[in-house]
Amino acid sequence: MLHLRIIVPPENTTATVKLIESTVGTAHLVVLPGAARDPAGDVVMCDVAREAGDELLNELRDLKIDQDGAISVENIDFSLSRRADAAEKEAPGEPADAVIWQQLADETHEESTLSATYSAFMILATMIAACGVVLDNAILIVGAMAVGPEFGPLAGVCTAVVQRAPKLAARSLIALLVGFAAAIAATTVFSLGMDALGLFSMERLDADRPNTSFIWQPDPFSFVVALLAGAAGMLSLTSSKSGALVGVAISVTTVPAGANAAVALSYGQLGQMWGSIEQLLLNLFGIILAGVLTLYCQKLLWRTQRGQWRRTPKA
Structure with a gap:
């Protein structure tokens, strides 16, 4: 209650x-x-x-x-x-x-605001993912997914579309785009620094990476997973199931794709960079599409049931 x-x-x-x-x-x-x-x-x-x-x-x-x-x-x-x-x-x-729509709007407003803390989490998550990419370490990739805060702005965009809130949409898109741009730029510099220390190398990036090569090679399954994750993510927010939201965070390769793009850019590997960006955009679009459809379905469901409890006499 x-x-x-x-x-x-x-x-x-x-x-x-x-x-x-x-x-x-x-x-x-x-x-x-x-x-x-x-x-x-x-x-x-x-x-x-x-x-x-x-x-x-x-x-x-x-x-x-x-x-x-x-x-x-x-x-x-x-x-x-x-x-x-x-x-x-x-x-x-x-x-x-x-669905408590006012509560959802308030939560997404807070989580979709561009702030120093949000930017720091984005940058740190992308740097962790960069290490996972170079080392072909799936554990680091999963860790980076869990740290990444990008689902907040994505949920903000979905809520703004359904609630017709242009200010929330603009705030969320700014946080999303600026956050990824800053994270990719910072991780590119980080990659160059790691290369200077001998910890990153082009050979590692070009080597067979069975655990992480999917990050820059999008396929239909990437979009399907993004759709499923977007629906699950919105359901977790509207039902306050935070544990489910963590599961969503580690199921979609948004932050790892940005990290792979940054490392590839630092070595001039434009093929991997564009493949990673394509993966990133595909996942973002899939999450937003599924999130919007999920909220519309929930809104329709509760609209049909509204008359059942709207100020009816109590026994």
């Missing part, structure tokens, strides 16, 4: 309480008159089943509570309450299938 803490202007408290009381899937309603100081107002708290959370949040925003007051949402990890159990049964569907 979700816990809502709402600061409400006194003139809207009655309407807010009636809304919560008439919404299927709510429980534990608490009203504290005059408890809020900044902004001033009443504090209203309740728990709501995740399946009904998005609808209730939209109704609260229709009352302009987010503009004149505040709405805070927290996940309840554990609760002992017969009323909470009854509320979850009242709300149709399963909690894992519910």
Whole structure:
């Protein structure tokens, strides 16, 4: 379930309480008159089943509570309450299938912002992958995939397309493009430095690499895996399954492809460089396409079920 803490202007408290009381899937309603100081107002708290959370949040925003007051949402990890159990049964569907669109937009906004930390993770992940490419070490490649933060901006692009949010789309694309450009440029310099130290060599790059040669040789399976990973990634975000998201991160060769492009560029191996870039673009397109389609399917599913819990009388 979700816990809502709402600061409400006194003139809207009655309407807010009636809304919560008439919404299927709510429980534990608490009203504290005059408890809020900044902004001033009443504090209203309740728990709501995740399946009904998005609808209730939209109704609260229709009352302009987010503009004149505040709405805070927290996940309840554990609760002992017969009323909470009854509320979850009242709300149709399963909690894992519910999408809280405002929460998704907020999460992708945070994860898709170009920052020093995001850029550092991108650069470090690409450098780790470069070592894996030269050493033909699959463990390093997997490690680089797990470290790479690129799925945040990719999810931001998908969410922006479905929610028609051009600002989020622009922010996500900037983070994605600038992040990869900076990572490839830094890794090219890193590769030259490693070559000067005798740790990288053209012979290693040109040698048979059975564990990592797929990185710069895209094929239909690359696109299929990207599609599957994009769908799984969006499902993991909307259902808050972070463990699944880690699995997605190590299934698609975005960061390793950028690393192979950087190392190949440092040695003037344009064939490998362009093959790596093609692999990178193919995977990015596949993830975005699948992510957008997944969100549209989820949105359609919940739109068809919305009438089942939209302010129906409680028993």
